[in-house]
Amino acid sequence: MxxxxxxxxxxxxxxxxxxxxxxxxxxxxxxxxxxxxxxxxxxxxxxxxxxxxxxxDDSVLTAPNAEITSAELRAAYLSNVPQYVVWPNESVRQQLTIGVLGNEAVYNQLISSPILPVRGLRIDVELLTRPSMASDVDILYIAPGASHQLNSAFNATRSRPILVVSEHSPVREEMMINLVSGAENRLAFQVNNERIQDSGLRSTLDLLTLRGNELELAVYARRxxxxxxxxxxxxxxxxxxxxxxxxxxxxxxxxxxxxxxxxxxxxxxxxxxxxxxxxxxxxxxxxxxxxxxxxxxxxxxxxxxxxxxxxxxxxxxxxxxxxxxxxxxxxxxxxxxxxxxxxxxxxxxxxxxxxANRNVLAVQQQQLRDQRNALDEQMALLESRERTIDRQRLYLWAIGAAFLIALILAFTTVVMFLNKRKTAGKLMFALDELHEAQDKLVESEKMAALGNLVAGVAHEVNTPLGVAITGTSMVNDRITVLKENLGQGNLTREQLSNFLERSSESLSLTQKNLSRVGALISNFKQIAVDQMVAEQREIDLGGYLEEVMSTLSIELRRAGIRYEIDIPKEIRMITIPGAMAQIITNLVTNSIRHAFTEPGGMLHLEAESVEGNQVRLQFSDNGAGMNNATLTQVFDPFFTTKRNEGGTGLGMSIVYNLVRQKLRGDISVKSELGKGTTFILRLPKNL
Missing domain, CATH: 1.20.58 (Methane Monooxygenase Hydroxylase; Chain G, domain 1)
Incomplete structure (x- = not known):
């Protein structure tokens, strides 16, 4: 244009x-x-x-598959906890506040995306720098970086409706929710409902389900x-x-x-x-x-x-x-x-x-407390006996010194012949007291081993009993529902079939666990009777040692130690089972205390028949081993390398006396530093 x-x-x-x-x-x-x-x-x-x-587009498509960080897990848990906890004054409030102490990464994750309101209440997040600021929040998260401020935070939140979420907390009485890091970046937790209710809060049982896949879904939803x-x-x-x-x-x-x-x-x-x-x-x-x-x-x-x-x-x-x-x-x-x-x-x-099972669990907890009180009384009795042993040890040293002086006087003077006879009488009396003290020490060791048996069996029995009670209560609940449907005329074939199927599963589970409890109690009764009664009877060596080791399994698992038994079925002995159980118990206790400084150890028991109608029993570990000085004194009375840690030095001496005197056998030991220790026992098949 x-x-x-x-x-x-x-x-x-x-x-x-x-x-x-x-x-x-x-x-x-x-x-x-x-x-x-x-x-x-x-x-x-x-x-x-x-x-x-x-x-x-790329970020939206790839974000849900990214690896979940620990900060995201904790942020997701904290943002979802208000759904399962009710505060006493929610009707007059407009918001809830989450306070983060000691972990700025979790705080950044919480504020990086909006948190949906809970029951009409807005959720705010604050970063705390000192425990005194915790009185203004409703949920307090204490990270491991602020573990030295746990007591101050607990004092600041006591008698207030504040939910405290700690991590690796050693204070079990004050803990409400304690987070624990698991394998594969999983998050476990411990909940103290009594402490939560004491603070005026009310938690729902859905709080126990906030873990695993549900927590990962919450992380993906936040992303x-x-x-x-x-x-x-x-x-x-x-x-x-x-x-x-x-x-x-x-x-x-x-x-x-x-x-x-x-x-x-x-x-x-x-x-x-x-x-x-x-x-x-x-x-x-x-x-x-x-x-x-x-x-x-x-x-x-x-x-x-x-x-x-x-x-x-x-x-x-x-x-x-x-x-x-x-x-x-x-x-x-x-x-x-x-x-x-x-x-x-x-x-x-x-x-x-x-x-429905809470009352049953309360009864079980009361029984456990009674058992703990009984164990505390036994521990007090054992401590008093240890003090008696210490006093008797002083007496023995005094008697030994007097005996030495008497020998010197006997060889240097002939004139005091009458005094020599008098001194010899006193020494005989002291020797009798020494034998009596030794018998008391052996009895004390037996009682200590029996106490370990009681603790181990009580722990092993509680778990299957709890499962059996839970299965029985579930069957009772289903019977109640079935009766209601039958009374109302609403019972269907599908409901009856489901009831029979689930009841059969629950009763089968209950029967298996009660059978396990019966076997444990039978083994415990037999081992306890054998330790208290010094009578001879015929035993299957491999089966009997399996029973003894099963009673000690709780102590071995606590120390992180495994064991193996390689004994042929045909080895049978006529011996004193109580002495055999005492020997194996003392050897296992000695390995736990002296051979292993960290978990991952292994005990091995094997036996074979040898000429002379005898049995060669070998007990070995792959622990720290012993040097030559310790090896030469291992069976000496009162010799121990753990005297400052409560060792008495009598365990291996008792083993030696039981093998030589009661079982009429022989015992030897081989050990090298860093290569473990092996005890070899030669015992007669027919005592």
Whole structure:
């Protein structure tokens, strides 16, 4: 259009008109250059927008599969705990506050994505720097980095409705919820319901189900909410940038329209001018050439503007695709929330069963407390006997010194013959007291071993008894429900079939655990009777040692020690089982105390028949071993390498006396430092 206008221009009369015409041409060049620069910026911006959109799509698709960090696990647990705990004054409150002490990473995770309201209450998060700030929060998380401030935090929250979530807390009485890190980045926890109720809070049994896959789903939900918020923010920024670009395009079009209007006005002015000079034609031709160039450049700018609009349409299409992806993720979140609600319904049923068994567990706890009191009394009795042994030890040293002095006097003087006979009588009396003290020490060791048996068997019996009681209570609950349905006439074949199937499973589980309890008690009774009665009877050596080691298994598991028994079935002996059990108990106790400094040890028992109608029994460990000085004194009375740690030095001396005197056999020991220790016993098959 501009080219046509310039073809219609009249010829300029003079040079002044040519100069006047150069002004709009220069203005038009300026505008064209500005349009070109803005178009280049718009193309750069559209490329960055497309790259951001692709990055957003990739992050949304790959974020749920990223590895879960420990901070994310703890943040997910803290953000979900308010759903299962009720505060006493919620009706007059508008928000709950989570306080984080000692772990800024967990605080950053909590504030990185929005936390949904719970029962209409808004959830806020605060980072605490000292325990005194804990009085203003409702949930206090104490990280391992702030473990030295546990007591101060407990004092600040005592008698307040504040839920304290600690980690690796050694204070069991003050602990409410204690988090424990497990294998494969899993999170376990311990809950003290009594402490929670004492603080005025009320927790639901669903709190026990917040672990494992449910906690990982909560982490994925938090990630999705965080990505949703980021996508909404980026979407808003992209819309603002698109609006700004459209406004700039509108301004450029307005400028082009103004320039066209100015050219039309100039054309009207030039139409009014008349002239026939040749120089005007030359100027007009040069100006027409310049205008043609400008028009060509203007057409190129228009093409670039059209291309930019096409790119903007692509950006809008990308944004619509992002919105559809967000809608799909929101649908997936809704499905996961439905799964969580279904699991919550299942946990409610489990809670009802747990409530029904609570009274039974309370009775069991009372029985355990009674057993603990009995064990404490036995421990007090053992301590008093140890003190008696210490006093008798002093007496023995005094008697030995007196005996030495008496010998010196006997060899140096003959005149005091009568005094010598008197001294000999005293020494005989002292020797009798020494034998009596030795018998008492042996009896004390037997009682200590029996105490270990009682503790181990009580621990082993409690677990199967609890399972049996739980299975029985579940059967009773199902019978009650079955009776109600039968009375109402709503009993169906499917309900009856489910009742019979589940009851059969529960009764089978109960029978297995009660059989296990019966076997444990039978073994315990036999071993206890053998240790208290020194009578001979025929035993299957391998089976009997299995029973003895089973009574000691709790102590071995506590020390992290395994054992193996390699004894043929055909080895039978007529011996004193009580002495045999005492020997094996003392050898195992000696290995636990002296051979192993850390878990992972191994004990090995093997036996074989040898000539002379004897049995060769070998007890070995792969522990620290002994040096030559210790090896030569291992069977000496009162010799111990753990005297400052409660050792008496009588265990191996008792083993030696039992083997040599009661079982009429022989015992030897082999050991090297770092290669373990082996005790070899040669015992007669028929005592």
């Amino acid at each position: 501009l080219v046509a206008l310039f073809h219609k221009l009249p010829r300029m009369p003079n040079v002044m008109m040519r100069r006047f015409l150069l002004i709009p041409v220069l203005l038009f060049n300026l505008v064209a250059i500005s349009v070109f620069a803005i178009s280049a910026l718009a193309l750069t911006f559209s490329g960055s927008v497309q790259a951001q959109a692709r990055a957003i 999705a909410y965080q990505r949703l918020a980021e996508l909404q923010t980026e979407y808003t920024e992209l819309e603002d940038a698109l609006t700004a670009t459209q406004e700039e395009n509108s301004q450029l079009l307005n400028r082009i329209q103004i320039l066209e209007q100015t050219i039309r006005e100039r054309d009207n002015v030039l139409r009014a001018q008349q002239g026939t000079l040749e120089d005007r034609e030359q100027v007009m031709e040069s100006q027409q050439s310049a205008l043609r160039d400008l028009l060509t450049e203007l057409d190129q700018q228009r093409q670039q503007i059209l291309l930019r609009e096409e790119q903007l349409r692509q950006i809008q299409q990308t944004l619509r695709q992002s919105e559809s992806l967000l809608a799909a993720q929101q649908q997936e979140l809704n499905e996961k929330e439905e799964q969580l609600r279904q699991k919550q319904v299942d946990s409610d049923e489990l809670a009802e069963r747990i409530t």
